[in-house]
Amino acid sequence: MNLRDLVYGLYARRVEGRLDHAQVPKHIGVILDGNRRWAKASGGTAAEGHQAGAEKISELLSWCAETDVEVVTLWMLSTDNFDRPEEELRPLLGIIENTVRNLAADGRWRVHHVGTMDLLPARTQSVLKEAEQSTDGIDGILVNVAVGYGGRQEIADAVRSLLNEHAAKGTTFEELAEIVDTDMIASHLYTRGQPDPDLVIRTSGEQRLSGFMLWQSAHSEYYFCEVFWPAFRKVDFLRALRDYAARHRRYGS
Numbered sequence: 001m002n003l004r005d006l007v008y009g010l011y012a013r014r015v016e017g018r019l020d021h022a023q024v025p026k027h028i029g030v031i032l033d034g035n036r037r038w039a040k041a042s043g044g045t046a047a048e049g050h051q052a053g054a055e056k057i058s059e060l061l062s063w064c065a066e067t068d069v070e071v072v073t074l075w076m077l078s079t080d081n082f083d084r085p086e087e088e089l090r091p092l093l094g095i096i097e098n099t100v101r102n103l104a105a106d107g108r109w110r111v112h113h114v115g116t117m118d119l120l121p122a123r124t125q126s127v128l129k130e131a132e133q134s135t136d137g138i139d140g141i142l143v144n145v146a147v148g149y150g151g152r153q154e155i156a157d158a159v160r161s162l163l164n165e166h167a168a169k170g171t172t173f174e175e176l177a178e179i180v181d182t183d184m185i186a187s188h189l190y191t192r193g194q195p196d197p198d199l200v201i202r203t204s205g206e207q208r209l210s211g212f213m214l215w216q217s218a219h220s221e222y223y224f225c226e227v228f229w230p231a232f233r234k235v236d237f238l239r240a241l242r243d244y245a246a247r248h249r250r251y252g253s
Contacts, residue, residue, distance in 0.1 A: 023245035024241055025198030025199040025221075025244055026068075026195055027071035027194065028073070029213055029220070030072065030074055030075065031203070031210070032075060032076060032229045033203050034227070034230070035050045038052065038228035039052070039230075050095050051095055052230035054096070054098070055230075056229060056232055057099060058102070059234070060237065061108075061141060065108065071141065072141055072142070073213065074143065074146060076146055077146070080210075082119060082148075093124050096145075096147055097124055097127045101127060101131065103145070104135050107138065109140050109141050110139075111135045112142060112145070114146045115150075115154075115190065116149070131145075144190075146212075149212075150211050151211035151215070152211055154189060154213075154214070154215065157190075158186075158189045158190075161188040196213075198244070199222075199223060199240065199244045200213070200217055200222050200223070201223045201225060203227055205226045221244050223243055
């Protein structure tokens with residue numbers, strides 16, 4: 001171990017030792033940003049960057065398990081990503097499939113897909129469904145894998161699902177207009193039944209949500225980290241938790 005690693009380890013333990021577990025967020029959303037830029041800076045390919053980012057996920061979940069986090073939502077592929085060239089999208093989907101398989105095989109996480117299945121290739125759909133079914137009974141961190149996800153699309157899908165449900169019941173539009181409220185729409189989101197994210201972390205220095213959990217993050221705290229996702233360290237994670245714990249949440253007031 002070199003001096004830099006030693007100093008880093010000591011600092012990380014110091015931050016962790018001062019962390020108040022009573023103030024830890026129960027649901028953390030993470031925008032895994034910066035894979036391609038990390039690869040470019042390292043002289044690698046986009047696929048190598050995505051693979052390095054995928055390997056970081058298991059570390060993050062282990063850190064979450066150590067700090068009593070209950071739900072983690074990982075934005076792995078947005079609806080906008082389908083505009084990328086086929087030569088980049090194909091290996092990215094393969095990396096995501098392998099990552100989801102590994103999460104399911106780990107035995108500690110309960111995997112749940114959030115996103116639009118219809119946009120995904122049949123093989124990717126199958127991997128996501130199998131991972132969700134095989135981990136359904138696991139009593140561990142609930143890991144939402146956001147694949148083919150877009151915040152606007154989620155809200156549109158929720159409204160469509162709500163309309164279809166009430167159409168099947170014979171509810172008229174006039175009757176539905178009288179009773180529809182935010183709770184009814186929320187009950188049709190991809191994350192229905194889950195707590196909203198307390199904290200949203202975005203790596204790579206970008207300071208925007210880009211459509212991530214638009215409905216659920218209305219009262220979330222945001223933490224923007226300068227490092228690219230593959231370079232995200234435990235100390236960066238602990239700093240985000242420390243920053244969250246120091247804030248006074250006013251829930252929109």
